[in-house]
Amino acid sequence: MAIETTRFDIQDHIGSPESQAAYLEAALEDGDPGLIAAAIGDIARARGATQFAKESGLSRETIYKVFRPGGNPTIGTVAKAARVLGLRLTLAPIPDSH
Template sequence: MALETTRFDIQNYIKTHEDQTGYLDAVLEDGDPALIAAAIGDIARARGASQFAKDSGLSRETIYKVFRPGGNPTLDTIAKAVKVLGLRLSLAPASNSTKGPI
């Protein structure tokens, strides 16, 4: 008997603000810029790219272009997107950091 599989789509799992925040937080833990950009894009699409574009002041084209793996968004673009998510950018010490304050 053949194993049936279905295509995984993150959109099915990030419907609430809490799910979206948790998803982004998990991706930020990894620290991979390409994954972070892709996660923001996933959330933008889950919320509706047109509305996300309107709320952020970014074009839909920009959202689809830069918030994907390899998209390389600017800090300004990330800041606009994060603000729409009801979040803010901040820094915290890495858990494995052995260096003291700057």
């Protein structure tokens, strides 16, 4: 008996601001910079890359280039993207990290 699979597309699951925030929070908790960049890119595309580019002041090419797995955005680029998402960058201590 063959296993039937369906194609997974994150865009089908991050349509609301709440789901986008939860998705980004999960990526941030993981701590992998490539995963964080890819999550921001997924959210940018879910919101519409053209509109996201306009609001962030970043070009569409930049969004597609740096916010993907293996992308390497600068902290300034991440800050601009966060602002568009209604977020700000903060640092917090890791509980019980000695």
